Amino acid sequence: MAQPQDFGFDDDIVMLKDAANRFLGQRQTLVQLRSSLAGTEDPYRGKEREGWYDPAAWQEMVDLGWAMLAVPESAGGLGLGLVAAVAIQEEIGRAACPTPLSSTLQATFVLKEAQADAHLAKIAEGSTMALALFGEDGTPDADSTTVTADGNKLSGTSCYVQDAQKVDGFIVAAKAPEGLGLYWVSKESVTIHRARIVDLTRDQARIEIEDVEAEVIAEPGSGEQVMARALPALLTLLAADMAGAAEWQLQTTADYAKLRVQFERPIGFFQAVKHPIVNMMIAADETRSLVYNAACAYDHDPEDALRCARMAKASASETAAFCSNRSTQLHGGIGFTWESDVQIYHKRQMHSQFLFGDASWQRQKLAELL
Amino acid sequence: MAAKMTEQQASPEGRPEAGPEAGKEAREFREYCRRWLEENRPPPTETPLPQASYEVTYDDHRAYLCDWQAKCYEAGLIATDVPKVYGGHGYDNFQSIASDEVRRSKVPYFLNWIGLGMVAPTLLIHGSEEQKKRFLKPIFSAEEIWCQGYSEPGAGSDLVSLQTSAVKDGDQWIINGSKVWTSLGSLASWMLLLARNDKQDKYNGITCFLLPIDQTGVTVRPIHKMTGECGFCEVFFENAIVADDLRVDDVGAGWKVAMSTLTSERGAATGVGAVTHTESPLSSVKELIELAKTTKRNGVPVWDDPVWRDRIVKLYIRIEAIIQHARRAPIEAINGGAMRLPLQGKVVGSEIGQDLNATALGVLGMQSSLYVGDEHAVRNGRWPLGYMNSYTGTISGGSSEIQRNILGERILGLPKTK
Structure with a gap:
C-alpha cells in the first residue's frame, strides 16, 4: 500500500507538535518533579518515593485533546493516527514528563485493535489506563503473562506495569484455555505493589489480581492477534519518546560544550568532545527518521508496520544507550550528580531501552522478517 | 532552480515537454524515464566495469561510458533542469526524478561525474556567460571529461x-x-x-x-x-x-x-544528474543478507549464527534510516534545520558502506582472501575489492573527521577547530 511521502505529517500535526513543545516547556515539569523528590535521594536511607506527576497539567492535556487524540471519532475522539500520537509522545520524551498520557496512548492503540469502543469512549472522557502484559521474567511479549482467566475472573500477578500509580485501571493480558485474552480491571479491584525503580520519571508496579471480575476487551483466543496488530504502535510510541529524549541529551550536551571552558577554550573546540557530540546527532537522527517511518507504516501500510516498528525501537534503544552514555561523560563531574538534569534523562532512557524489548531482541525478531 | 525556456527543441519521441500541471507532468516524466531506460539499456561490457565511476581507467570502458552518457543526455536524463540556452532540457525540478530512475534501473553510471556533479553546478553559479555556453554542453554529453x-x-x-x-x-x-x-x-x-x-x-x-x-x-x-x-x-x-x-x-x-x-x-545535491554508483545501499545490504544465507560454515548458514545476523541486521536498520532521511529532509517541521540531514549524508553513507563491506568479509571468512581473477572468488572478488574501495568514501571529498568538524560547527554551533 502506498505511503504518503511526507509521513502524513500535515499542518495540523505540525501545529499540535509545536503546541505540545511550548506547553511542556512552560510547565517546567522537572522543577516540580525535583521538589517531589526531596529527601528520597539515598536509596538506602532516603524516604520512599511516590510516583509523581502533575495532575493539573494532565487535566490540561485532556482539555487540549491529547488523550483522545487517537480515539476514533465514533468513540468520541479526534480519530488521528499514530503519526499524530508520535508527534506528541516525542515532545513528552523531550520533556522527560511523568504523565499517564504515555500509558493511555498505548492503551488506546490496543483498544483500537480490539475495537473496544466502550473503553475508548472512557479515554475520550479523560479516563486513564495502563497495560499489564508481562510475567515475572519480563519477556517483552504479552504471551509471557502469568495471569489466568477463568470465565471473566482473573487471577495472578502482572509485572513491570508502567504508570500504575497514575492510572484508573489496567488492560490485563491473561491466559484462558482458549488462548490469550485481554481484560480491563479497575485499580480498586487489584493490589498495587509499587516497585522501587531507577527511573525518576516513571512509576512501575506489580499488580496482584485475586479472583477479580474483569471486563472483556478481547475474547480469549483473540488476544494474540490484537496484541500483534497493536505491537507496532507500542514500539513506535516508545521509540518516539526516546528520540525526543535523545534530542534533549544532544542539545544539552552541545550547549554545555559551548559554555564549559578548560585549557582556555570551550571544550566543544576539542575534537575529542566535538566528534562524539556529532555522533549523538547522527544516532538521534537515525532514530527519528525511523520513528516517523514506522508511524506512517502503521497508519498506511499495516502489513509492513511490524518490520518498521522493530527497526525504530532497535535504533531507539541503541541511540538511548549511546546518547545517555555520552551526555553524562561529556558533562564530566557535574553530569554524574543528582543535581544535574542529565541524570534524569539518562535514567529515563535506561528504563525505555528495555521496555518492550531492547535492541538485540528487536533485531532478532526483525531477522525473522528478512 | 532552472528557468523554463520557451523555445522548442527536438526531443526523442514520447518525452513530455516542460509545462504547467506539475503533478501529472512529473508522473509522466517518471514513466518516460523508466521506459526509456528499459528500452535503451546497453549490453554489458566485455570486462566488467569498476564498482564506481571514479575507478574507470581503460579506454574501452571510457568509450562505452561516454557513448552511454551521451545517449542519456540526449534523452533528457542529464541536465534535465538546466536552461536550454546552456544545452539543458529546461524542465523545472525534474532532475531528481531522472536521477532516481537511473539509479533504480541499475544501468551503468555516468563517467563524467566530476563535470556533472561539480564543474557544471560551479559554472552555473560562478561562470561567465561565455564559459557556460562553451563548456556546459560537452560536459553533459561527455565529449569533454573533467x-x-x-x-x-x-x-x-x-x-x-x-x-x-x-x-x-x-x-x-x-x-x-x-x-x-x-x-x-x-x-x-x-x-x-x-x-x-x-x-x-x-x-x-x-x-x-x-x-x-x-x-x-x-x-x-x-x-x-x-x-x-x-x-x-x-x-x-x-x-x-x-x-x-x-x-x-x-x-x-x-x-x-x-x-x-x-x-x-x-551534500545530497544531484546537481545536473551525476550518478556515480549503480549499487544502492539497500541493494547491497540485501545482497549481504543473501550472502549470509548462502555461505555455510561447518554446514550451517552464517545467517544462523546470531552474532553475524545481529551485525547484519544493524546495518540493515541504519540503511533504512538513510532512506528515511531523504524523506524527512524536505519537511521543515521535523528536519531539525535545512542542512542538518543533507550534511550528514556523506559521513554516514560512507561509514555504513565501509561497515557493510567489512561485514561481508567476515561472512565470507577465508573465502574473502580470494580476489579478482580467481575462479573460486565469490562474485569475482567484489567484496574485498569493495571493502578496500570504501576508504574512498571515508577519505575523499573531506574525510569523515573533517565532516564531523563541519557538522559540529555548522549544525550544532560548536566552536571552530581551525
Whole structure:
C-alpha cells in the first residue's frame, strides 16, 4: 500500500507538535518533579518515593485533546493516527514528563485493535489506563503473562506495569484455555505493589489480581492477534519518546560544550568532545527518521508496520544507550550528580531501552522478517 | 532552480515537454524515464566495469561510458533542469526524478561525474556567460571529461593551505605546482583548478581556473590504489598556461567558488544528474543478507549464527534510516534545520558502506582472501575489492573527521577547530 511521502505529517500535526513543545516547556515539569523528590535521594536511607506527576497539567492535556487524540471519532475522539500520537509522545520524551498520557496512548492503540469502543469512549472522557502484559521474567511479549482467566475472573500477578500509580485501571493480558485474552480491571479491584525503580520519571508496579471480575476487551483466543496488530504502535510510541529524549541529551550536551571552558577554550573546540557530540546527532537522527517511518507504516501500510516498528525501537534503544552514555561523560563531574538534569534523562532512557524489548531482541525478531 | 525556456527543441519521441500541471507532468516524466531506460539499456561490457565511476581507467570502458552518457543526455536524463540556452532540457525540478530512475534501473553510471556533479553546478553559479555556453554542453554529453584540481600533497583536508601558484602574465596565467588524488586525471581533457595568486592572503588569495590539460606544461601520472586499480592521478604543472578568460569568477574568489563546489560534492545535491554508483545501499545490504544465507560454515548458514545476523541486521536498520532521511529532509517541521540531514549524508553513507563491506568479509571468512581473477572468488572478488574501495568514501571529498568538524560547527554551533 502506498505511503504518503511526507509521513502524513500535515499542518495540523505540525501545529499540535509545536503546541505540545511550548506547553511542556512552560510547565517546567522537572522543577516540580525535583521538589517531589526531596529527601528520597539515598536509596538506602532516603524516604520512599511516590510516583509523581502533575495532575493539573494532565487535566490540561485532556482539555487540549491529547488523550483522545487517537480515539476514533465514533468513540468520541479526534480519530488521528499514530503519526499524530508520535508527534506528541516525542515532545513528552523531550520533556522527560511523568504523565499517564504515555500509558493511555498505548492503551488506546490496543483498544483500537480490539475495537473496544466502550473503553475508548472512557479515554475520550479523560479516563486513564495502563497495560499489564508481562510475567515475572519480563519477556517483552504479552504471551509471557502469568495471569489466568477463568470465565471473566482473573487471577495472578502482572509485572513491570508502567504508570500504575497514575492510572484508573489496567488492560490485563491473561491466559484462558482458549488462548490469550485481554481484560480491563479497575485499580480498586487489584493490589498495587509499587516497585522501587531507577527511573525518576516513571512509576512501575506489580499488580496482584485475586479472583477479580474483569471486563472483556478481547475474547480469549483473540488476544494474540490484537496484541500483534497493536505491537507496532507500542514500539513506535516508545521509540518516539526516546528520540525526543535523545534530542534533549544532544542539545544539552552541545550547549554545555559551548559554555564549559578548560585549557582556555570551550571544550566543544576539542575534537575529542566535538566528534562524539556529532555522533549523538547522527544516532538521534537515525532514530527519528525511523520513528516517523514506522508511524506512517502503521497508519498506511499495516502489513509492513511490524518490520518498521522493530527497526525504530532497535535504533531507539541503541541511540538511548549511546546518547545517555555520552551526555553524562561529556558533562564530566557535574553530569554524574543528582543535581544535574542529565541524570534524569539518562535514567529515563535506561528504563525505555528495555521496555518492550531492547535492541538485540528487536533485531532478532526483525531477522525473522528478512 | 532552472528557468523554463520557451523555445522548442527536438526531443526523442514520447518525452513530455516542460509545462504547467506539475503533478501529472512529473508522473509522466517518471514513466518516460523508466521506459526509456528499459528500452535503451546497453549490453554489458566485455570486462566488467569498476564498482564506481571514479575507478574507470581503460579506454574501452571510457568509450562505452561516454557513448552511454551521451545517449542519456540526449534523452533528457542529464541536465534535465538546466536552461536550454546552456544545452539543458529546461524542465523545472525534474532532475531528481531522472536521477532516481537511473539509479533504480541499475544501468551503468555516468563517467563524467566530476563535470556533472561539480564543474557544471560551479559554472552555473560562478561562470561567465561565455564559459557556460562553451563548456556546459560537452560536459553533459561527455565529449569533454573533467577532473578537479583541488587537493595537493600538503593540502588535503586542510584545503586552504594549497600552494600551486598562479602568476598573471599579460592576458594569461602561469601555473606551477602539483595536485594529487585527481580522479579521472588520466581521462580528462579539462581541470577545474584552484591555484594561489597571493601567498599573503590565505583565504582571499586563491583563484579558480578552467585549465586545458593537453599542453606541454602539464604532466599526468597515474596512482595505483591499494586495490591495484588506477583510481586517480598526480598532476604536475611546470609553467602551464591558462588564459585569463578561463578564470572562474574574480581573482581571489577561488575559496568562495570552491566552497560552493564542495557543497555539491558533499551534500545530497544531484546537481545536473551525476550518478556515480549503480549499487544502492539497500541493494547491497540485501545482497549481504543473501550472502549470509548462502555461505555455510561447518554446514550451517552464517545467517544462523546470531552474532553475524545481529551485525547484519544493524546495518540493515541504519540503511533504512538513510532512506528515511531523504524523506524527512524536505519537511521543515521535523528536519531539525535545512542542512542538518543533507550534511550528514556523506559521513554516514560512507561509514555504513565501509561497515557493510567489512561485514561481508567476515561472512565470507577465508573465502574473502580470494580476489579478482580467481575462479573460486565469490562474485569475482567484489567484496574485498569493495571493502578496500570504501576508504574512498571515508577519505575523499573531506574525510569523515573533517565532516564531523563541519557538522559540529555548522549544525550544532560548536566552536571552530581551525
